[in-house]
Amino acid sequence: MKHFSQDISLVLGGAAGQGIQTVEALLVQVLKREGYNVFSSKEYMSRIRGGSNSTEIRITNKKCASFVERIDFLFALDKEAIPHLEKRIGTKTVLLGEREKTCGLSEKCQVIDVPFTRFANELGNPIYTSTVAVGVALGILQADERVFEKYLQEHFARKGDEVVAKNIEAGKKGYAFGKHVAYNEGIEVTIAKNKTVEEEILLDGNDALGLGVLASGCNYISSYPMSPGTGLLTFLAKHKKEFGIVIDQAEDEISAINHSIGAWYAGSRAIVTTSGGGFDLMTEGVSLSGMIETPIVVHIGQRPGPATGLPTRTEQADLNLVLYAGHGEFPRAIFVPGTHEEAFLVAQQAFHIADKYQIPVFILTDQYFLDSIRSFPEKDLQILEPKNHITKTKADYKRYALTSDGISPRGVPGYGEGLVGVDSDEHDEQAHITESADMRVAMHKKRLGKIGAIREEAFLPTEIGDVKHADTVIVSWGSNRGVLEEALEIVGNKSIAGLHFHQVYPLPEKAKKLLTKKKVVVLENNAGGQFANLLKLEYGIEITENILKYDGDPFFVEEVVIRLKSLM
Amino acid sequence: MIDKKLYDMPRETDIAWCPGCGNFPILNIVKMALSELDRAPEDVVICSGIGQAAKTPHYLRVNYFNGLHGRALPPAIAIKVSNPKLTVIAESGDGDTYGEGGNHFMHTIRRNPDITNIVHDNMIYGLTKGQASPTSEKGLKNPIQPEGVIVDQFNPLAVALSLGATFVARAFSGDILQTKEIIKEAILHKGYALVDVFQPCVVFNKQNTYQWFREKGYYVDENHNRSDKMKAFELAFDLDRLALGVIYQREGKPTYETSVREGDEPLYKKTFDKAALKNLINTYR
Numbered sequence: 001m002k003h004f005s006q007d008i009s010l011v012l013g014g015a016a017g018q019g020i021q022t023v024e025a026l027l028v029q030v031l032k033r034e035g036y037n038v039f040s041s042k043e044y045m046s047r048i049r050g051g052s053n054s055t056e057i058r059i060t061n062k063k064c065a066s067f068v069e070r071i072d073f074l075f076a077l078d079k080e081a082i083p084h085l086e087k088r089i090g091t092k093t094v095l096l097g098e099r100e101k102t103c104g105l106s107e108k109c110q111v112i113d114v115p116f117t118r119f120a121n122e123l124g125n126p127i128y129t130s131t132v133a134v135g136v137a138l139g140i141l142q143a144d145e146r147v148f149e150k151y152l153q154e155h156f157a158r159k160g161d162e163v164v165a166k167n168i169e170a171g172k173k174g175y176a177f178g179k180h181v182a183y184n185e186g187i188e189v190t191i192a193k194n195k196t197v198e199e200e201i202l203l204d205g206n207d208a209l210g211l212g213v214l215a216s217g218c219n220y221i222s223s224y225p226m227s228p229g230t231g232l233l234t235f236l237a238k239h240k241k242e243f244g245i246v247i248d249q250a251e252d253e254i255s256a257i258n259h260s261i262g263a264w265y266a267g268s269r270a271i272v273t274t275s276g277g278g279f280d281l282m283t284e285g286v287s288l289s290g291m292i293e294t295p296i297v298v299h300i301g302q303r304p305g306p307a308t309g310l311p312t313r314t315e316q317a318d319l320n321l322v323l324y325a326g327h328g329e330f331p332r333a334i335f336v337p338g339t340h341e342e343a344f345l346v347a348q349q350a351f352h353i354a355d356k357y358q359i360p361v362f363i364l365t366d367q368y369f370l371d372s373i374r375s376f377p378e379k380d381l382q383i384l385e386p387k388n389h390i391t392k393t394k395a396d397y398k399r400y401a402l403t404s405d406g407i408s409p410r411g412v413p414g415y416g417e418g419l420v421g422v423d424s425d426e427h428d429e430q431a432h433i434t435e436s437a438d439m440r441v442a443m444h445k446k447r448l449g450k451i452g453a454i455r456e457e458a459f460l461p462t463e464i465g466d467v468k469h470a471d472t473v474i475v476s477w478g479s480n481r482g483v484l485e486e487a488l489e490i491v492g493n494k495s496i497a498g499l500h501f502h503q504v505y506p507l508p509e510k511a512k513k514l515l516t517k518k519k520v521v522v523l524e525n526n527a528g529g530q531f532a533n534l535l536k537l538e539y540g541i542e543i544t545e546n547i548l549k550y551d552g553d554p555f556f557v558e559e560v561v562i563r564l565k566s567l568m
Numbered sequence: 569m570i571d572k573k574l575y576d577m578p579r580e581t582d583i584a585w586c587p588g589c590g591n592f593p594i595l596n597i598v599k600m601a602l603s604e605l606d607r608a609p610e611d612v613v614i615c616s617g618i619g620q621a622a623k624t625p626h627y628l629r630v631n632y633f634n635g636l637h638g639r640a641l642p643p644a645i646a647i648k649v650s651n652p653k654l655t656v657i658a659e660s661g662d663g664d665t666y667g668e669g670g671n672h673f674m675h676t677i678r679r680n681p682d683i684t685n686i687v688h689d690n691m692i693y694g695l696t697k698g699q700a701s702p703t704s705e706k707g708l709k710n711p712i713q714p715e716g717v718i719v720d721q722f723n724p725l726a727v728a729l730s731l732g733a734t735f736v737a738r739a740f741s742g743d744i745l746q747t748k749e750i751i752k753e754a755i756l757h758k759g760y761a762l763v764d765v766f767q768p769c770v771v772f773n774k775q776n777t778y779q780w781f782r783e784k785g786y787y788v789d790e791n792h793n794r795s796d797k798m799k800a801f802e803l804a805f806d807l808d809r810l811a812l813g814v815i816y817q818r819e820g821k822p823t824y825e826t827s828v829r830e831g832d833e834p835l836y837k838k839t840f841d842k843a844a845l846k847n848l849i850n851t852y853r
Contacts (some may be wrong), residue, residue: 002700133717185752201852211849217840222646242844246649246829251675259634262615262643265633266650267836288636378849412836413631415757421625423634425617431634432626433584 001186002094002110006061007409008072008189010137011088013081017049019130020077024055024132024373025039030151031059032375034143035193039065039482041372043553046227046311052084052306056442059141061192065339065374065482069556073140075099075133075243077116089551094187096136119173129171135174140182141189145175200375205365207481208340209299210235212347212505213271214243216385218297220270222248227311228301228367232273234266234412253278257285257296264295265422267390267412269351273299273520276318276376277308283325286360290330292422293400293408293447295354295361302366304552313552314368317526323505323534329444331451334505335360336368338462338481341380342502346459348384349503353457357450358410366525369479380527393418398429406449446507451506464488464498472567477501477531480523480555486561493568504531512539521567523547525554571604575628583627585620590741590767590778594688595627597744601751602630612655615644617669620695621661621688621767638668641676641685648681649825651834655755656682662689662764666702666722673724677731677760681824684754684761687724688741690769692719698772706776725804728762729797729816735761736800736816740785741768742778746812753814759823766810781810788813789799 010027012020022044028038039058045051056071058064071088074081076097082089082105087092089095093109095102114136119130131152138148152171156164182188203211210232223233237247246268250256253274260270274282289296300322304315322334327373333353335346346363354361393411401408408429411420420433426443428434434545435498465487467473472495481500488498499514500505515535520543522532529546536543547563549555576599602612612630616622618637625632631654634642643795644658658665665687667674674687692710693699700710702722709716728736735757739747747765754761766785768778788811793799800816825832 062803142792199853203852207852210605211845214845214848215840217838218839219649219835220646222642239848242848243841244830244838245838248645248649248828251671254639255672255675258639259636259642259646262633262646263650263835265643266613266647266654267834268646268650269835271645284636288639292633292635297715378853381849383842383845388836390836412651413647414611414654414832414834415836417610419610419629419631421632421634423626424636425634431632431636433623 001188004072004189006191008059008191009068010057010059010073010075011054011071011085011270012057012075012077012133013054013085014077015050015080016047016053017046018051018077020055022130022426023133024057024502026131026155027057027137028202028373030134030138031143031200032200033151034147035195035197036191037061037063037194037197037375039372039374041067041368041554045311053078054081055212058393059191059196059328062503064486066486066557067368067483069553069558073137075137077129077133091301112185114177119170123166123170128166131167131170132174135171136178139175139178139180140187140371141191142179142182144402148175176389178466185476196377197375199301201378202373202375204371204373205343205369206371207235209337209343209347209363209370211381212344214239215344215383215386216269216348216351217388218269218271218351219244220246220260220263220268221272222250222256222263222270223273224250224253224256225417226275226276226278228303228370229273229275229278231301231370232299243493253281254284257282258288258300261285261289261294261296265412267415269355271297271299273301276305276321279318279321279325286331287326287328287330288424289360290326290328290332290447291424293358294422295358297350297354297361297363299363299365301370302364302551310552312367314366314554315525315552316365316366317528317530317550319504319530319534322364326360329352331357331359331454332361332445332505333359333454333503334364336364336478336501336505338476338478338500340374341376341382344381346502348386349459350387353454357407357454359450359454364478367481390415391430392416393420399431400429400443402429402446405453406446427444455509458506459503460508461499461501461511461514464495464500465496465516467497467499467514469494470497470518471495472521473514473515474498474564475501475520475522475531475535477504477524480525483557483560484523486557490557490561491564496564496567504534507538515539515541518546521545521547523555523560525549569616569715570603570606570608572599573577573604574609575599575630577627577629581627584623586771588770589620590690590769591621591624591688593741593744594686594767595624597748597751598624598659598686599628600748601755605752605755607655612657613647615640615647615656615658617660617664619661619664621659622664624659639672640664641669641672644683645676645679645681645824648683651664651826651836652682652825652832657684657686657755658703659686660688662687662691662703663693664702666724670702674727674731676731677728677733679824680734680759682760683756684751684763686751687762688763688767688827689724689764690767690773692769694769694772705775721807723804724762724764725815726801729800729804733762733816734759734818734821737761737763737814738810738812739763739765740781740812741765742781746787750814757817758819759821784810785812786810798822
């Protein structure tokens with residue numbers, strides 16, 4: 001008898017184009033509707049067909065949002081999935097696949113022959129393999145078959161009755177097989193369901209960010225495709241009609257950012273999305289935004305560099321790039337969501353801060369975060385209600401009026417009697433070129449002075465556990481919130497707590513005391529400890545240890561637990 | 569007609585151009601054209617990049633976006649899309665438009681936004697002191713190629729035509745009246761309009777002078793068929809004699825701003841639709 005209780009990791013392995021994504025999409029939806037907590041993440045190769053990719057779906061009784069190394073059930077849809085995931089296959093792993101694809105592994109783990117192809121062929125088309133696989137998984141879990149059937153009905157309705165009927169048949173075949181095989185092989189899975197989960201919303205990081213961008217009143221995007229930043233462009237393009245969004249596919253990233261700054265100048269609310277390499281090209285525009293005090297919001301989905309790096313994998317190594325991008329000195333803000341709810345929130349805050357202070361603002365995510373799917377209650381999406389910080393101009397309007405708070409009311413051309421000029425040269429109050437040293441100093445002080453108020457508005461980090469009474473504080477930022485929360489819970493030691501930042505610049509003054517007189521350990525997906533260095537610089541604190549990973553994968557819970565235990 | 573004086577800057581404005589510079593007449597021509605076309609200063613935006621020509625918007629009273637080197641066109645498109653009611657002009661030099669901004673030049677033409685692109689073409693880099701520009705003639709001696717330019721000259725008119733530009737013209741800053749008419753037509757044209765204006769650099773270009781241009785330039789005659797693209801190519805490729813006037817025009821091609829958005833309400837008037845967002849969030853259940 002093999003018993004799996006309250007937390008299983010189900011991994012789908014196969015080539016690109018084999019339907020892993022379809023299985024994932026169906027499975028997480030059905031499981032959520034049945035009241036299971038799910039968290040799904042994926043790793044894939046930079047190619048359109050072939051290769052070896054995998055998706056991990058965690059099905060748990062409690063909420064979790066992290067990646068584990070352990071595989072409980074592996075659905076191998078092709079032969080390459082096994083060598084690709086070999087290191088993660090343990091004696092407890094149950095491997096499901098067609099006999100010829102799994103041969104030779106029976107000594108290492110339990111192998112179950114699942115004739116996916118035969119089932120699909122019986123239905124007349126290999127396309128049904130995906131639905132069969134979903135059925136097998138649900139059968140093993142002994143999930144409610146009616147919920148599954150109802151979902152298939154809804155999901156395939158657009159494609160006509162025949163497709164619906166065939167998929168239901170495929171699902172039933174798989175389900176019956178899964179239930180039967182679990183019984184025969186003595187596999188038992190018990191995971192408590194939760195009624196409230198059924199009503200939750202289920203989405204990936206990309207869509208959570210996209211919804212936040214819509215909530216910010218964004219009506220313009222100009223971007224050049226680059227993984228993993230393209231998802232946001234696609235999301236906004238999909239919803240352009242309902243929300244009246246202008247979608248401009250730029251000829252290059254230089255155009256994208258200059259175009260978007262032009263849109264803000266004329267009164268639109270624009271964002272650009274890219275990845276590190278594309279952002280390299282945009283840095284002149286960042287500096288322009290700083291000088292002409294015209295807002296811009298930039299989303300950077302990070303992936304490992306330098307150069308082309310590992311195009312489809314994950315890393316957090318572009319913090320320094322964003323922190324220092326653009327020549328000259330000017331204020332900026334950087335947001336780094338750690339959860340889907342935070343992505344929704346920081347997108348709105350990014351627009352708010354950019355607009356109010358007339359500065360460039362960045363949202364840093366990464367491949368792992370953007371591709372991860374989980375559910376949560378809708379009420380956790382906080383809508384801030386966007387406010388447009390523009391002013392109707394009078395005839396004597398001065399774009400760069402020197403004011404006590406450094407914010408010159410921002411007019412837009414055609415709104416009011418005044419003329420609105422902006423100038424990338426150093427300029428006077430009327431936006432005309434100047435080389436006056438006094439004016440230069442006055443303007444520079446005005447621009448730089450805004451950082452104080454931006455810092456006042458900075459988000460406080462999230463405390464995980466009892467930070468005040470802990471000796472050691474583990475700091476994370478961006479996508480590592482989930483793994484830190486889970487590892488801390490597993491370790492369960494009161495002397496260690498966590499602190500997660502969803503804004504990394506400027507850092508809130510108030511959070512400094514949480515890290516003073518503590519052992520500070522910083523967990524991040526890069527080799528240089530970039531956030532650790534920023535904390536040293538900003539807070540003047542010492543960092544005791546770095547926990548770093550830069551192989552293209554996100555942190556596994558298991559490895560973080562080992563590192564935390566070694567600190568005790 | 570709007571009083572031309574309305575576009576004038578205060579008399580004490582310090583203009584950074586050299587005495588005799590071909591930019592002065594262009595500045596005057598733009599003011600005349602705007603005044604004759606009745607475009608109020610607050611409804612006009614001039615976008616420019618960097619260089620001597622790109623300083624133009626500082627010397628007349630309109631809205632302006634003086635951005636980065638080579639980047640006059642991307643913000644110009646965005647401004648037109650954000651508020652189609654504005655008259656948008658992108659005005660920069662040959663280096664800025666065809667060199668540093670070459671990629672934007674190509675792809676702006678493909679989009680066909682209703683903007684006017686006035687290129688001050690002096691066939692040299694003035695502000696950086698006399699290096700070759702994309703439109704410099706082969707063999708032109710300059711500080712970086714003392715033996716003369718070794719690469720082929722960029723042909724803006726032929727490039728624009730090949731990319732489907734809907735209005736292509738060449739003008740000469742030494743001829744105020746005719747150039748003004750060409751620029752007025754360009755502003756009235758619904759779509760992207762290129763006006764390459766020859767404008768001598770009296771300090772650094774001793775080869776392509778007022779005199780040189782007067783000898784080479786000639787106006788296309790009244791019977792020139794503007795919709796004949798092959799004829800337009802023939803004129804564009806002829807570098808021995810330089811055709812002046814509107815070489816090509818095609819009307820009726822949809823503009824970018826009408827294709828990429830609905831209506832012409834300025835986007836700054838748009839309000840947040842919370843109900844639509846709530847509906848969309850609901851689909852994730």
